[in-house]
Amino acid sequence: MTQVIGHLINGKMINENNRTQDIFNPATGLATKKVELASKQTVERAISAAEAAFPAWRNTPPAKRARVMFRFKELLEKNSDKICQLIGEEHGKISHDAAGELQRGIENVEYACGAPGLLKGEHSKNVGPNIDSWSEFQPLGVVAGITPFNFPAMVPMWMFPLAIVCGNTFILKPSERDPSSTLFIAQLLKEAGLPDGVMNVVNGDKEAVDTLLSDERVKAVSFVGSTPIAEYIYTTASANGKRCQALGGAKNHAIIMPDADIENAANQLLGAAFGSSGERCMALSVAVAVGDEAADALVEKMIEGMKNLSVGEYNNADNDFGPVITLAHKEKVNGYISSAVEQGASLVIDGRNPSVKGFENGYFVGATLIDHVTSEMDSYQAEIFGPVLQIIRVETMQQAIQLINDHEYGNGTCIFTRDGEAARYFADTIQVGMVGINVPLPVPVSYHSFGGWKRSLFGDLHAYGPDGVRFYTKRKTITQRWPSSTVREGASFSFPS
Structure with missing residues (x-):
């Protein structure tokens, strides 16, 4: 029964x-x-x-x-x-x-x-x-x-x-x-x-x-x-x-500065973007790379790290993340991936419909990496709430900050840099409620308070x-x-x- x-x-x-x-x-x-x-x-x-x-x-x-x-x-x-x-x-x-x-x-x-x-x-x-x-x-x-x-x-x-x-x-x-x-x-x-x-x-x-x-x-x-x-x-x-x-909701960005430790940033983004299948209001879903050199290096390191990611069932601790919550949500996430490609983005790693042995009917979406995304794309504007990381390329830090400040959401954000002056400027001018400096998921501890800005x-x-x-x-x-x-x-x- x-x-x-x-x-x-x-x-x-x-x-x-x-x-x-x-x-x-x-x-x-x-x-x-x-x-x-x-x-x-x-x-x-x-x-x-x-x-x-x-x-x-x-x-x-x-x-x-x-x-x-x-x-x-x-x-x-x-x-x-x-x-x-x-x-x-x-x-x-x-x-x-x-x-x-x-x-x-x-x-x-x-x-x-x-x-x-x-x-x-x-x-x-x-x-x-x-x-x-x-x-x-x-x-x-x-x-x-x-x-x-x-x-x-x-x-x-x-x-x-x-x-x-x-x-x-x-x-x-x-x-x-x-x-x-x-x-x-x-x-x-x-x-x-x-x-x-x-x-x-x-x-x-x-x-x-x-x-x-x-x-x-x-x-x-x-x-x-x-x-x-x-x-x-x-x-x-x-x-x-x-x-x-x-x-x-949220659309959380990470700025990758040219002086950032790219290997460390990539490792941090793996967990922040794909952990819990991206179904976190603090998930980092957009990496804003300042300069093509930083972007290319980030993509290379992300590809390397994503090769070893495992999606699967909850009671296998070797898995990195599990399914999304419903079949309808799986189709929604896959739809945003498809729309990004249709609107001109580059699909670097396609996580749609992964093969999970023994769980063929599960609601799985694999880790997905999309490059050359622009702010006009539907996949950028929406909160995808899935294991999808999008990369936007800009020329300057000011452009990166403006991109984040222009978005309707202002929940969480972070910057990867070795430059204290840049980090301080970022923390002071960004219009977001929770900010990380080389910390990709800046969720406040229990004796502070949690909340974003804007919508x-x-x-x-x-x-x-x-x-x-x-x-x-x-x-x-x-x-x-x-x-x-x-x-x-x-x-x-x-x-x-």
Whole structure:
């Protein structure tokens, strides 16, 4: 009998016999499970559970909330093999890549363990005669997270650990493509001692999303996904009076300067472009080579390095990356490769339809290298989200920077150079939110914050880290005076100073 993945509401796993959707193993192309798609009523039930749990959780001391996270961290580490297996079976991510994803998620849990310090507020004594003033950071209430398929463990942990230790209750709507690892992780929170109703998971599609966006009991929404959906989430949530951070798409460029260590740059680009099948919002999908000499040297080194890359099934750790998420996405990626050739680019290495023995029906795309791409091409303008690296040739660093600044996305970028002056100029003038200097995937650590510029982020606050604390709390400033019982003052009608 096919397993049907349900929902976690008020501490209990439930199935309500709603609509279902198949879950596929992308390495085999076979449906392995079904996931229930929550109705409006199911989502409202989760919201009610979170609302009922909020008063007691809000008043739980931050130190006690943090202790739940300490136990949760231990359980994540204890169950890491199981989590990585679930990711591999439904996403296709190779085991070592899944382990790296999980570790970055755990680092956000570790940051959340510092809740007492993060929430201690600010205090000023004697701002006026016998007047003290202080600020507190209080929770919002019921908050929600809507997360993508490409990081089913890490991205949810950008959201709920911090939201929960700040005193909120949480509703998570993970991707319906690969929900099992996310749901299992949520169950570990209950095992760690989190009270029922504080963390709820509803699987679903647009009906579930729209219910979260429209229900007035949900005070804030976090989202990670494509830019069109991010803009819809932000616009709809804001129109309904909610706080919203919606992280969208990317087109991440690496500038290769003439003085760069080309061998090192090529090695770094192999992982940054093709790791996780390019299904990362921080994947480096465009190398901008300054000068033909640098471009030719880069192409030569990339060809050499790509000969040894292996695409295949998740539980073979010798593989470098796995399949893309669906058959439709495989066809989309292949379509962009074809369009680049049709529009005049040079296909150096063609990754369309690789042969993976024993997995002939899997959704595999091999590592692909395309040279002589121009900014007008469809493959350049779009976020391909596959294992495709495109090379654009320019004459100067200024042209490279202008190319990046002109793109609608501004998520991540990097420069490969030995020149400190060039690196400093690049970091200062580039219109991108996350910048690497000889670091191809400049994903901020958990105690900084993650977010892009331009159409890569809708909202003012970035994800996790210090911005995450501010997003999941509201500042209340209190000014207090205890006047002397022996001194009486008259009324004053001027503005207090």
